[in-house]
Amino acid sequence: MNNIAEGFDSQSNIEFIRFLRYSRRSTSEVQNCLYIALDQTYITEQTLDKIYQQANKTRQIIDGLIRYLRKQKRA
Numbered sequence: 527m528n529n530i531a532e533g534f535d536s537q538s539n540i541e542f543i544r545f546l547r548y549s550r551r552s553t554s555e556v557q558n559c560l561y562i563a564l565d566q567t568y569i570t571e572q573t574l575d576k577i578y579q580q581a582n583k584t585r586q587i588i589d590g591l592i593r594y595l596r597k598q599k600r601a
């Protein structure tokens with residue numbers, strides 16, 4: 527969320543897209559941390575699945591916003 531806010535504040539679609547990409551990568555980091563938490567028995571497999579899917583949805587939303595901003599750049 528911080529990357530998205532920072533990119534939005536740049537008031538440049540190119541910079542915003544750059545920070546959205548950072549945010550997208552952060553979703554992968556979260557998913558990786560979920561596996562570590564599972565291995566350490568901090569969470570259950572059911573919890574992992576739920577949060578993992580939410581990270582996938584978040585990535586899809588970020589991807590959609592990036593596509594939208596790219597179209598705006600060309601217009």
